[in-house]
Amino acid sequence: MFAPATYAARRAALAQKVGSGLVLLLGNADSPMNYADNIYHFRQDSSFLYFFGLDMPNLAALIDIDADRATLFGDDGGLDSIIWTGPLPTLAEQAEAVAVADTRSHAQLAEQLAEAARSGRQIHYLAPYRAEQRIWLAERLDQTLAAIDAGASTELTRAVIDLRAVKSSDEIAQMENALEIAYRMHVLAMGSARPGVREQEIVGLMEGLATSQGRALAYPIIFSRDGHILHNHGHAHTLKAGDLVVNDAGAESPLHYASDITRTIPVGGRFNPQQRIVYQAVLDSQLAAIAAMKPGVPYREVHDLAARVLVEGVAELALFKGRAEDVVNGGAYALLFPHGLGHHIGLDVHDMEGLGENEVGYGDGITRSTDFGRRSLRLGRPLREGWVVTVEPGAYFIPALIDRWAAEQRHAHLINYAAFDACRDFAGIRIEDDVLITADGARVLGKPIPKTIAEVEALASA
Structure with a gap:
């Protein structure tokens, strides 16, 4: 965990932004895989982690803004739990570690919430994303599930987003820690993706590397020669020379930063001429986007810039007609x-997309x-110093999409459908990094992970 004062300062800033009332933050409980005692790996709620830092199940917290008091709720385990889990910190010991007195x-949380509801005090809570949390809140606040969904606090949601979006130096250090594992995962994959190897074998190597360092994956790995399927979690193919494999993989830091x-x-170690053109266009698109990023620039504008550079970069393939600016402004680039x-x-x-x-x-x-x-652009608003965002342009030849648009003759004056059809077996390319917005620009976090054509080919052919 961070220092206790860090969590106290975060809670104080949250209280100031929300203004008055009670703030309820629910930690996560264990989630059964197929019966109660066989559970998925525990992952704490991220907002609970941000303000209270405790990575244990079955905790909740209440911040009474008007009384300037934070309370941690839970139950100490008895002898039965010690037999199965070993000794655990007491609730008081956990609270002390995050500056809660x-x-x-x-049971007392339920009583306190009921009393607050009876007295008309405002109870701020975030939109619950787990069914058990929705049910628990509905029962404690005597409301329907629909009312619970509708009653999530706008003030609290906005305050949490404002605070969590700007990363401290300690948080950046955690993210770069996670990126060190990601570096090793990707270099391992580049050196292992050889003809005759199954995708699943390489996924297993990456997962094993993360596990050997005591790390969880930040998300299920995407590793597939079917890179045109954007979130493809199948790993059944045997690789062959000439395939392009999209590897989207990341790990968590010890404090769960992604x-x-x-x-x-x-x-096989070499891009063919067509692949080389598209790969360089995607890379140029990403580099141009990163160079344009600084506080105050709307990320929507950076997206459009990346799209223009991409369209210009594939001009040799004659996929589009006319000026790149017209192709992007008209939407044909998509x-x-x-x-x-x-x-x-x-x-x-x-980050924070569970809040909407x-x-x-x-x-x-x-x-x-x-x-x-x-x-599909998740972030459009102006960038701020301290934000960390992904920059991940890609180029994909999706047969079903090509066929649908060609049948509709959508953007026919801007798209050369014959050229797209000739590339329908290409699959896809994506390049992604995590980028910190600085006072006057942007910085790619972590040790540079090979991404130039020369760097990637050198590793893939070694």
């Missing part, structure tokens, strides 16, 4: 690049587009 039982990195690997440029990253790999994508990524005069492609 007041501890009470779970890394999120994507590289694309040429199986046939090649159908997702957003990136998102916040921190304690969650898609639009609440996290939009506002400040920026509204979410309904256009295909741009509507």
Whole structure:
């Protein structure tokens, strides 16, 4: 954990932003895989971690803003639990570690919430994303599930987003710690993706590396020669020379900060001429986007810049007609690049999106587009110093999408469908890094992970 004073300062800042009332933060409970005693690996709620830092199940906390008091709720285990789990810190010991003086039982939390509801005090809570939390809140506050969903506090949500979005130097150190593991995972994959090797074998190597360091994955690994399937979690293929493999893999730090990195690997050690053109275009797109990032620049504009550079970079393949600016402004570019440029990253790999994508990524005069492609951009608002965002342009040839748009003759004056059809077996390419917004620009976090054509080919052919 961070120093106790860190959590006290975060709670004080939260109370100041929310203003008055009670703030309820629920930690997560163990989640059964198939029966009560066989559980998934525990992962604490990220907002609970941010303000209370305790990585144990069955905890909750209440911040009484008006009384300037934080209380930790839980129950100490008895002899039966010690037999199965070994001795655990007491509730009081856990509270002391995060600068909380007041501890009470779970039963007392229910009583306190009931009393607050009877007296008309405002109870601020975040939108619950687990069914058991929704049910628990509905029972304690005597409301329907629909009312619980509708009653999530706007003031608390905005305050949490504002605070969690700006990363401290200690948080950046945690993210770079996670990136050190990601570096090793990706270098291992580049040297292992050879003809005749099954995708699952390489996924196992990466997962094993993370596990050997006591780390959890930040998200399920995407490692596939079917890179045009954006979130493909199948690993059944045997690699062959000439394949392109998209490897989207990251690990967590000891305090659960995420890394999120994507590289694309040429199986056999060399990109063919067509692959080389597209790969360099994606890389140039990413580098141009990073160079343009600084406080005050709307990320939506950076997305459009990345799309223009990508379209210009594939000009030799004659995929589009006319000026790159027209292709991007008209939305035709999304046939090649159908997702957003990136998102916040921190304690969650898609940081805070459990609080609502639009609440996290939009506002400040920026509204979410309904256009295909741009509507998948999770972050559009102006960048701020201290934010960490992913930058992950890609180029994909998705046969079903090509066929649908060609049948509709969508953007026919801007798209050369014959050229796209000739590339329908290409699959996809994506390159992604985690980028800190600094006072006057941006910095890619972590040790540089090979991504130039020369660097990737050298590792893939070694």
